[in-house]
Amino acid sequence: MAMPSEGAITPSRLGVYVGPGKTDAVDNSRTWLGRSQMDATDYLDPSENIKWNQYATKYWGDWKKAGADRDFVLGLHLLPKGGNFADGLSGKYDDQFRTLADLMIKNGLGNSVIRPGYEGNNKNIGPWQGTDDPAAYRAMFRKVVTLMRARAGAAFQFDYNMAVGPSGKVTSFETLYPGDNYVDIVGLNIYDVWWQRPAATPSQRWNHSLTTVMGVNDFKEFAAAHKKPKSYPEWGLYQKGDSYAGGGDSPYFIDRMAELVQDSEYQAYFDHDWGGGTLDDFPNGKEQYRVRFGG
Known part of the structure; x- marks a missing residue:
């Protein structure tokens, strides 16, 4: 039986990722949902400054200026292509991060949220x-934040953004945390x-996301301990059939996320196929997404 909240529109700041530089697709999503507010997310590598980054920051800057109540969120590689921490910490890539910050400021994106690493x-x-x-x-995170904050006109916010679950030497949200002075928001994908x-039910999958190490419950405790606002910069459905064991077309997951993100600083549906499908692949979930997040 549906919970009473499952037919209610979710009050939260809404964003979407629909592909690199695809400003028109963001506008199409906003129109489909019937919303006046819509944020955009994208991803950049600092080593692409002389090519794609110049175009991308101009595209998104123009998009942001073209309408009211629009924010931009950037997923930023903490190292450039082929880079390593030793070179990064020695200062080899400093100019790349400075240049990217200057490009963003020049194009009206100087108050964007940035998700380094x-x-x-x-x-x-x-x-x-x-x-x-x-x-x-941790050291590279601090270096990048320091470099970008120091640019003239910078008003960036920095989001310490992890995925669900431990891995390797990372056993808690504290493991990679660079310190409160370098973080404005904490995020969970x-x-x-x-x-x-693959045999897990929708409720079992959701309970796992809540209770696993570095899951939602741990994340909430971590955010509260550091007195930081929460974000959910990437979330979405995932199709069945591979080892990720996605839940497929699950309105249940949409509803649980709609409840979870209500007190978030921002949140964004990842509507680009990295292997798990897009909203168009999940007709029931897509319709429930419009019910919960539409205008």
Whole structure:
């Protein structure tokens, strides 16, 4: 039986990721939902400053200026392509981060939320993963924040953003935490999966996300202990059929997330196929998403 809240619109700041630089697709999502407010998220590597980053920051800056109540959230690689912590901490990449900050400020994105080294507890996320060397991750996070904050006109907020679950040397949210002075928001990415548990029911998968180490319950305690606002920068459904053991077309997950994000600083549905599908692949979940997050 549906809970009473499952037909109610969820009051939260809403964002979406629909692909790199796809400003029109963000607007299409906003129109489909019938909302006046919609934020956008995207991802950049600091080593792309002379090419894609120039275009992307202009695209998103123009998009932000074109409408009221729009914010931009950036998932930022903590190391450039082919980079390593030793070179990063020695200052080899400093100019790349300064240049990116200047590009964002120049294009009207100087008050954006930045997620440096997102999902550092995910061993496969990129060269900046912190599961092997937490101390280097923490130090690099602090360096990037310091570099970007120092640019003229900067008013960035920095989100310490992990995924659900421990990995390697990362056994709690404290492991990679760079310190309160370098963090404005703490974030958690959640997908409707339970690794190698394809027979799990929707409620069992959700309970796992709540109670596992570095799950939702631990995250809430961590945020409260550090007196930081919470975010859910990436969340979404995931199709069945691979070892991630996604729940497929699950309105139940949409409803649980709609309840969870109500007290968040911001949250964004990851509506781009990284292997688990998009909202269009889940007709029941998509309709429930519009019920819960539509205008």
